[in-house]
Amino acid sequence: MDRPASAGDDAGARFAPHHEPGRDDLAVTIKDVAREAGVSIATASRALHRSELVAPETRARVRETASRLHYTPHSGARSLITNRTHTIGVLLPDLYGEFFSEIMRGIDQTAHREGYQCILSSARHGGPTLEGALRAMRGRVDGLVLMSPEFTDELSRRTLPAGFPVVLLNCPPTDIPHDTLNIENYEGAYNMVRHLAGLGHRRIAILNGAAGNFDAAERLRGYRAALADAGLAPAPELEIAGDFSEAAGAAGARALLALAQRPTAIFAANDGMAIGAVSALREAGVAVPDEIAIGGFDDIPMARYIDPALSSVHVDISALGERATAVLLEVLRHPGHRSFTRATAATTLVVRQSCGARAAQPGLPVP
Amino acid sequence: MDRPASAGDDAGARFAPHHEPGRDDLAVTIKDVAREAGVSIATASRALHRSELVAPETRARVRETASRLHYTPHSGARSLITNRTHTIGVLLPDLYGEFFSEIMRGIDQTAHREGYQCILSSARHGGPTLEGALRAMRGRVDGLVLMSPEFTDELSRRTLPAGFPVVLLNCPPTDIPHDTLNIENYEGAYNMVRHLAGLGHRRIAILNGAAGNFDAAERLRGYRAALADAGLAPAPELEIAGDFSEAAGAAGARALLALAQRPTAIFAANDGMAIGAVSALREAGVAVPDEIAIGGFDDIPMARYIDPALSSVHVDISALGERATAVLLEVLRHPGHRSFTRATAATTLVVRQSCGARAAQPGLPVP
DNA sequence: GGAAAAGATGTAAACGTTTACATAGCTCCG
DNA sequence: CGGAGCTATGTAAACGTTTACATCTTTTCC
Numbered sequence: 050m051d052r053p054a055s056a057g058d059d060a061g062a063r064f065a066p067h068h069e070p071g072r073d074d075l076a077v078t079i080k081d082v083a084r085e086a087g088v089s090i091a092t093a094s095r096a097l098h099r100s101e102l103v104a105p106e107t108r109a110r111v112r113e114t115a116s117r118l119h120y121t122p123h124s125g126a127r128s129l130i131t132n133r134t135h136t137i138g139v140l141l142p143d144l145y146g147e148f149f150s151e152i153m154r155g156i157d158q159t160a161h162r163e164g165y166q167c168i169l170s171s172a173r174h175g176g177p178t179l180e181g182a183l184r185a186m187r188g189r190v191d192g193l194v195l196m197s198p199e200f201t202d203e204l205s206r207r208t209l210p211a212g213f214p215v216v217l218l219n220c221p222p223t224d225i226p227h228d229t230l231n232i233e234n235y236e237g238a239y240n241m242v243r244h245l246a247g248l249g250h251r252r253i254a255i256l257n258g259a260a261g262n263f264d265a266a267e268r269l270r271g272y273r274a275a276l277a278d279a280g281l282a283p284a285p286e287l288e289i290a291g292d293f294s295e296a297a298g299a300a301g302a303r304a305l306l307a308l309a310q311r312p313t314a315i316f317a318a319n320d321g322m323a324i325g326a327v328s329a330l331r332e333a334g335v336a337v338p339d340e341i342a343i344g345g346f347d348d349i350p351m352a353r354y355i356d357p358a359l360s361s362v363h364v365d366i367s368a369l370g371e372r373a374t375a376v377l378l379e380v381l382r383h384p385g386h387r388s389f390t391r392a393t394a395a396t397t398l399v400v401r402q403s404c405g406a407r408a409a410q411p412g413l414p415v416p
Numbered sequence: 417m418d419r420p421a422s423a424g425d426d427a428g429a430r431f432a433p434h435h436e437p438g439r440d441d442l443a444v445t446i447k448d449v450a451r452e453a454g455v456s457i458a459t460a461s462r463a464l465h466r467s468e469l470v471a472p473e474t475r476a477r478v479r480e481t482a483s484r485l486h487y488t489p490h491s492g493a494r495s496l497i498t499n500r501t502h503t504i505g506v507l508l509p510d511l512y513g514e515f516f517s518e519i520m521r522g523i524d525q526t527a528h529r530e531g532y533q534c535i536l537s538s539a540r541h542g543g544p545t546l547e548g549a550l551r552a553m554r555g556r557v558d559g560l561v562l563m564s565p566e567f568t569d570e571l572s573r574r575t576l577p578a579g580f581p582v583v584l585l586n587c588p589p590t591d592i593p594h595d596t597l598n599i600e601n602y603e604g605a606y607n608m609v610r611h612l613a614g615l616g617h618r619r620i621a622i623l624n625g626a627a628g629n630f631d632a633a634e635r636l637r638g639y640r641a642a643l644a645d646a647g648l649a650p651a652p653e654l655e656i657a658g659d660f661s662e663a664a665g666a667a668g669a670r671a672l673l674a675l676a677q678r679p680t681a682i683f684a685a686n687d688g689m690a691i692g693a694v695s696a697l698r699e700a701g702v703a704v705p706d707e708i709a710i711g712g713f714d715d716i717p718m719a720r721y722i723d724p725a726l727s728s729v730h731v732d733i734s735a736l737g738e739r740a741t742a743v744l745l746e747v748l749r750h751p752g753h754r755s756f757t758r759a760t761a762a763t764t765l766v767v768r769q770s771c772g773a774r775a776a777q778p779g780l781p782v783p
Numbered sequence: 784g785g786a787a788a789a790g791a792t793g794t795a796a797a798c799g800t801t802t803a804c805a806t807a808g809c810t811c812c813g
Numbered sequence: 814c815g816g817a818g819c820t821a822t823g824t825a826a827a828c829g830t831t832t833a834c835a836t837c838t839t840t841t842c843c
Contacts, residue, residue, distance in 0.1 A: 077577075078829055089793050094831060104791060119577065123555035125492035125501070126829035129798045134492070136535075136556075144524050150517035157511050157538055166552050168503075168535040171524055185533050188490035188799085189503075189556070210444075210486065324721065354691065356723035445799055456823050461801060471821060493799035496828045555829085789840070796833085802826090809820075 077118050086114040097122075128188070136166040137377060138190035140182055142197060144171045146321065147349040148366060152218075155370025156194060163378050165191075172197060183208045192377045194218055194370075198262040214384075216377045218369065221263035228380065228390040230373045234264050237362035237396035238271030238316070241344045244360075244398055245314045246279035248406055250342060254287040254312035256301040256322045265293075268318045268346060287312055291322050298325025305341075306333055313341060314404070320345040320352050323359055327403065338405030348399050357402035364396050444485050453481040464489075495555070503533040504744060505557035507549055509564060511538045513688065514716040515733060519585075522737025523561060530745050532558075539564060550575040559744045561585055561737075565629040581751075583744045585736065588630035595747065595757040597740045601631050604729035604763035605638030605683070608711045611727075611765055612681045613646035615773055617709060621654040621679035623668040623689045632660070635685045635713060654679055658689050665692025672708075673700055680708060681771070687712040687719050687728055694722060694770065705772030715766055724769035731763050 083093035088111060096103045096111035103111075114120075128134040137160055141149050153169070160167050168189055172179035179197065186193065192214035197204075200220040205227070209215055217229040245253050255272045258265025269288070276283055289304055291297035298317055302325070305312055317323035323345030330337050337343055337357055345352060348363035376390050400406045450460035455478060463470045463478035470478075481487075495501040504527055508516050520536070527534050535556055539546035546564065553560065559581030564571075567587040572594070576582055584596040612620050622639045625632025636655070643650055656671055658664035665684055669692070672679055684690035690712030697704050704710055704724055712719060715730035743757050767773050 080829075090830085091794075091832075092792055095792090099831095102791080107791080119574075121551045121554035123496070123829050124552070125495045125555045126798090127555075127831075128492045129490070129496065129800090129829080130831050132798085135552075144517070144521045147514065147517065150511070150514065150520075153517075153520075153536075154511045157536070161538070166535060166537060166556075168533060169520075169524070170533060171528070182533075184488045185491070185502075187488035188492045188494075189533075207486075351718050351721060354718060354723075355721045447799075457800085458802075458824080459822055462822090466801095469821080474821080490799050493828090494801075496799080496830090497801050499828085785843095787840100787842085789838100791836100791838075793836075794834085797831085798829105800828085803824105804826100805822105805824075807820100807822080809818100811816105811818085813815095813817105 077120050079120065079122065082111065082115045082118055082120045085118060086111045134189055134191050135164060136168055136190045137374065137381075138186040138193045139167050139169050140172045140179070140193065140195045140197065141169075142172060144169075147351060148319075148321075148347055151349070151366035152196070152370040155367035155372075156374045157370075158367075159371045159374035159378070165378065179204065180208050191381050192216075194373045194377055195220065198259075198264050200263075214377060214380045216373045216380075216390075218373045219264055226387075226389045228376050229392070230369065230376065230390070231393045232264065232364055232369070233393050233396045234267035235271040235274070237346060237364070237398075238268040238318075239275045240271075240396070240398045241346065241360075241362050242272050242275035242316050243279060244400070244406070245316065245342060245344060245404060246275065246281060248314075248342065248404065250312075250314040251281060252284070252287065252310065252312040253281070253314045253316060254289060254305050256289050256291045256298055256315060256317040256326060258318040258322075259292040260290065262293075265318055272316055291318065293319050293321055295321050295325035295328070298322030299329035300325075302326035302329035303333070306330075306335065311341070315341060315343050317343065317345045320347045320349045320359060320361055323361070323403070324351070324355055327355060327357075327359070338403050342405040343403045345403075352399075353401065355403075360401045360404035360406070361399050362396045363399045364394065369394050444487050446487065446489065449478065449482045449485055449487045452485065453478045501556055501558050502531060503535055503557045504741070504748075505553040505560045506534055506536050507539045507546070507560065507562045507564065508536075509539060511536075514718060515686075515688075515714055518716070518733035519563070519737040522734035522739075523741045524737075525734075526738045526741035526745070532745065546571070547575050558748050559583075561740050561744055562587065565626075565631050567630075581744060581747045583740045583747075583757075585740045586631055593756045595743050596759070597736065597743065597757070598760045599631065599731055599736070600760050600763045601634030602638040602641070604713060604731070604765075605635040605685075606642045607638075607763070607765045608713070608727075608729050609639050609642035609683050610646060611767070611773070612683065612709060612711060612771060613642065613648060615681075615709065615771065617679075617681040618648060619651070619654065619677065619679040620648070620681045620683060621656060621672050623656050623658045623665055623682060623684040623693060625685040625689075626659040627657065629660075632685055639683055658685065660686050660688055662688050662692035662695070665689030666696035667692075669693035669696035670700070673697075673702065678708070682708060682710050684710065684712045687714045687716045687726060690726055690728070690770070691718070691722055694724075694726070705770055709772040710770045712770075719766075720768065727768045727771035727773070728766050729763045730766045731761065736761050 079090055079093050083090045086093060088107060092103055093111050096108045097115060100108050139156055143149060157167050170182040172182045194216050196218040198219055202223050202225055205223055205225050215227055217227045219231055220229060242253060255269065257269055273283060286308060289301040291301050298321060315326055317326055323343055326343055327337055330341060335341055345359050345361040348361040352359040352361045446457055446460050450457045453460060455474060459470055460478050463475045464482060467475050506523055510516060524534050537549040539549045561583050563585040565586055569590050569592055572590055572592050582594055584594045586598055587596060609620060622636065624636055640650060653675060656668040658668050665688060682693055684693055690710055693710055694704055697708060702708055712726050712728040715728040719726040719728045
């Protein structure tokens with residue numbers, strides 16, 4: 050209506066790319082929008098996200114132009130000046146398997162709900178890649194959810210800029226203060242082993258997690274404590290080394306079968322190894338739970354589907370991701386005064402068939 | 417040795433932050449490195465990644481300074497000028513479940529192998545969020561792996577800048593040319609249903625995938641064709657609507673049980689629904705495979721673990737992610753002359769117990 | 784009716800990089 | 814000895830934004 054229609058529009062039309070739809074979109078910048086709408090870059094920028102500062106008609110015109118041109122702000126450029134990326138980095142030891150899938154789900158949901166993106170990296174165990182992955186995130190993320198059961202203070206110092214918002218998930222305790230979130234590994238393992246002992250088992254083996262892994266160490270500690278409290282003598286030959294993989298679980302089970310005096314129950318430090326053990330035992334013709342009872346840890350979705358359904362220590366895995374992300378977002382919202390969270394996620398014992406208890410839950414509940 | 421040691425060093429030391437280790441790391445920029453090393457920004461930049469242009473001692477000095485200061489380049493700033501982010505975007509319909517976990521694994525591995533990061537987003541089905549997610553990636557990624565079984569040309573035009581490197585994974589065919597990678601849905605479904613018919617089944621039901629989903633439509637097409645080729649009349653009451661979820665599988669199975677004339681076999685359009693159906697049948701006291709045989713699709717890792725082990729159409733899911741990423745990286749490497757790939761990933765029938773065939777593979781192979 | 788306040792817009796600096804171009808100090812050759 | 818041709822480095826522009834500040838116009842108030 051009241052904007053000068055003659056010269057401005059012609060000039061605009063002369064350079065306007067929009068009659069070649071989708072041709073040059075790749076490079077459309079706020080400068081293009083500004084020119085096309087006949088305003089300065091500053092006004093264009095304001096019209097798009099601080100709209101109260103600009104006249105209503107101008108705002109409308111700029112916005113219309115922007116959407117017609119398919120303008121999308123360049124996040125790199127924006128973050129350069131605002132120092133905000135609205136992205137969080139996620140570093141997991143691996144991307145394989147249900148455990149991490151569930152973690153990611155919790156993280157992603159929470160992040161998206163608050164308008165954050167996720168950038169994902171798997172930091173292969175302990176190696177120099179963790180450092181690389183962290184460096185690659187510089188300038189791309191506002192904060193980090195870091196899961197690395199081999200984490201150390203030294204690594205923290207070397208890779209994390211001091212004061213950078215990080216939530217440590219399932220990491221060993223550090224001297225440097227951080228927000229941390231851990232699973233009740235010790236308690237969970239303790240409860241499972243106590244349960245097995247309560248069923249009358251006297252020889253209870255453990256399939257250990259990866260050496261140097263914090264979760265694994267804690268679960269072993271819980272196992273030993275439960276044995277001691279049940280008045281059972283520790284038996285070194287029943288503590289089998291493992292690495293959380295199914296293959297390790299199968300190998301461990303076979304090793305136990307070769308023992309002169311077999312165990313009557315096995316506690317596997319995670320469900321993956323438990324599943325491997327079940328396979329190996331079935332293969333060897335050993336009945337589960339009648340000859341050997343089995344308990345796992347994590348309660349991954351698959352646990353209830355295998356035969357016999359796996360007793361396990363339930364961890365709400367996706368909730369773990371959610372909580373970690375929530376803490377991180379909270380930190381990002383209040384950058385100033387830091388008081389560090391140190392939370393642990395509770396576990397619950399889930400008794401199904403594989404441990405041989407009577408009051409077992411069904412394996413395949415109808416959804 | 418030969419560099420002027422007096423004034424330069426003193427000045428450097430006066431402003432040097434490095435005696436407060438890890439205090440101001442957050443903001444350490446190439447400017448700091450340059451000042452500290454006594455060179456210009458340009459030289460610093462060159463020393464760090466175009467090292468042949470700078471004198472050996474200078475290079476060493478700059479690099480030493482950089483690592484002492486924990487300098488990490490700001491990727492946003494860099495990408496602004498280089499137009500490269502070394503990051504690929506991944507858009508999946510969802511993040512839940514084994515299927516996507518496997519996809520991600522393939523993508524992540526391939527990307528990392530070539531020095532690329534992944535930025536991940538779940539585009540909830542068809543909604544406006546897909547557009548949002550795509551916009552959020554502007555300026556952060558060099559290309560995109562996009563999986564969206566409800567993808568359309570219209571959506572493509574609206575959200576993807578023309579010429580932007582994208583690989584469509586499991587998307588419906590489009591008029592606009594794109595690199596695409598699809599599963600052999602039709603053939604896979606056809607083979608499974610033919611197999612069931614070959615076992616003597618006359619009434620074979622299908623639990624359909626989500627309406628409007630390309631994969632689902634193709635699998636239905638394969639189902640119908642196989643029926644026809646086996647000389648079986650199509651029966652509309654045997655085509656049950658679903659949405660790929662376990663719950664839908666269970667509900668579908670119950671609906672089939674309520675039929676006057678029950679089917680003797682069920683083809684579920686994915687393993688999730690198959691698992692749901694198995695649960696519901698067990699719950700109802702119907703024997704699988706003796707009373708009703710079941711076949712799934714995807715062959716997710718869990719398929720072999722359930723009881724009875726699930727016959728399925730095997731898809732190498734992580735290889736799918738790998739291939740898609742490989743294509744994308746190839747495109748990124750040769751930005752010029754585009755010829756569009758259109759590939760399909762083969763499927764193979766995996767016969768286990770749930771379909772009742774004799775030569776069944778064991779359910780729990782020892783890893 | 785004029786000054787002050789408010790409103791709308793433009794100008795330019797800044798963010799952290801990379802890189803084309805300019806400059807300075809060499810070495811080498813005729 | 815005097816340039817030509819290196820080599821090593823510095824200067825400054827550019828990338829696409831946001832925003833403090835300046836400027837111009839309009840409204841408001843006495």
